[in-house]
Amino acid sequence: MVSYRRVAAATLVAAFSIFPLARAHAEADAESLVNALNAVFGAHPGQRAAHTHGICVKGNFVASADAATLTKAPHFNSKTPVGVIGRFSMGGGNPEAPNGQKDNVRAIALHFDLGKGNTTDLLMISAPVFVAKDPDQFLKLLTTVATKDKEKIGEYFKENPNSTRQAQWLNARPVPASFATVDYWGVHAFTFTNAEGKKQIIKYKALPLAGEAAISDEDAKNKDPDFYRPELKERLAKGPAQFKLIAILGEAGDPTDDPTALWPEDQRKTVTLGTLSITDFEDAKTCDAGIFDPTNVVDGIEGPENDKIFPMRSQAYAVSFSRRAAP
Numbered sequence: 001m002v003s004y005r006r007v008a009a010a011t012l013v014a015a016f017s018i019f020p021l022a023r024a025h026a027e028a029d030a031e032s033l034v035n036a037l038n039a040v041f042g043a044h045p046g047q048r049a050a051h052t053h054g055i056c057v058k059g060n061f062v063a064s065a066d067a068a069t070l071t072k073a074p075h076f077n078s079k080t081p082v083g084v085i086g087r088f089s090m091g092g093g094n095p096e097a098p099n100g101q102k103d104n105v106r107a108i109a110l111h112f113d114l115g116k117g118n119t120t121d122l123l124m125i126s127a128p129v130f131v132a133k134d135p136d137q138f139l140k141l142l143t144t145v146a147t148k149d150k151e152k153i154g155e156y157f158k159e160n161p162n163s164t165r166q167a168q169w170l171n172a173r174p175v176p177a178s179f180a181t182v183d184y185w186g187v188h189a190f191t192f193t194n195a196e197g198k199k200q201i202i203k204y205k206a207l208p209l210a211g212e213a214a215i216s217d218e219d220a221k222n223k224d225p226d227f228y229r230p231e232l233k234e235r236l237a238k239g240p241a242q243f244k245l246i247a248i249l250g251e252a253g254d255p256t257d258d259p260t261a262l263w264p265e266d267q268r269k270t271v272t273l274g275t276l277s278i279t280d281f282e283d284a285k286t287c288d289a290g291i292f293d294p295t296n297v298v299d300g301i302e303g304p305e306n307d308k309i310f311p312m313r314s315q316a317y318a319v320s321f322s323r324r325a326a327p
């Protein structure tokens with residue numbers, strides 16, 4: 001599958017960096033980032049270095065009629081439902097990260113089945129921003145947090161206010177009652193190209209069709225750390241958990257190189273791309289057999305050119321995968 005080819009390629013890139021001098025100056029690379037994630041959250045054999053606590057699911061995606069006006073990507077042009085394998089998860093590398101944690105992101109990762117063993121992937125989190133603008137800043141954040149030195153950590157956030165944006169955003173909102181009742185964002189800016197060659201910068205967002213639903217901070221603290229699983233089971237017994245997937249249309253001047261920068265979303269036009277339906281649980285092995293890779297895009301979709309986080313993700317996921325898949 002595409003994911004495996006990419007894992008192999010990315011592992012090679014990570015192993016034979018063409019910038020050995022830069023590495024000597026402790027610039028972030030995939031290995032150092034995964035090591036730093038392990039330093040913060042612990043290394044958990046056989047498990048992901050981040051988004052460790054998760055649930056594998058499956059379902060389908062039905063493209064809207066409007067999606068084709070923006071992109072020629074096959075899953076956004078299909079006249080029939082496209083199969084989807086997905087994984088809901090909590091952010092961070094704690095395998096027991098409580099579902100009720102307020103200042104943590106929920107996430108959904110998707111493989112769209114393009115047929116003949118090919119997939120294209122989309123990863124989204126329940127906040128419009130990431131915690132670092134580039135890999136060096138992310139490494140600095142992780143290594144500082146790993147010291148557990150409150151003074152140093154406070155200093156870091158004072159000097160790097162963009163790293164506080166995600167937590168501020170999460171803390172200003174209630175704890176989602178379910179993986180199926182919260183908005184998700186793709187965070188990076190992608191470029192869509194339609195059949196006429198017209199290009200449009202977009203950001204992905206998924207909105208729960210059941211509406212947003214939340215629980216109080218007090219209730220969240222008293223909940224079982226794994227309460228999203230039985231909640232999802234009960235929900236799926238009644239019908240699919242559905243999301244409207246939309247493209248937020250970027251305008252001139254909207255930043256495309258910094259995943260900590262917000263777009264003025266309420267002032268932007270949107271186009272509905274289609275409906276995602278999560279219909280059932282899937283064996284965890286199906287999700288763990290490869291990686292959900294944000295750079296695994298398809299003709300009609302391009303990743304951001306100058307966003308340094310974007311390509312680094314693919315490499316870091318490959319390192320995490322090679323470690324968790326090691327016998």
Ligand code: HEM
Nearest residue numbers: 033048049050051087107109123130187291316317320321
């Ligand atoms: C340089 C920055 C980043 C690093 C080093 C990083 C690191 C990681 C690692 C190591 C994994 C586990 C991969 C695996 O074993 O399969 C992971 C998973 C994930 N990351 Fe990131 N990440 C970064 C940025 C982001 C951003 C910006 C997003 C926002 C959408 C994001 C969303 C996710 C999601 C949703 C998963 C879970 C995938 C799954 O369920 O398998 N990450 N990340």
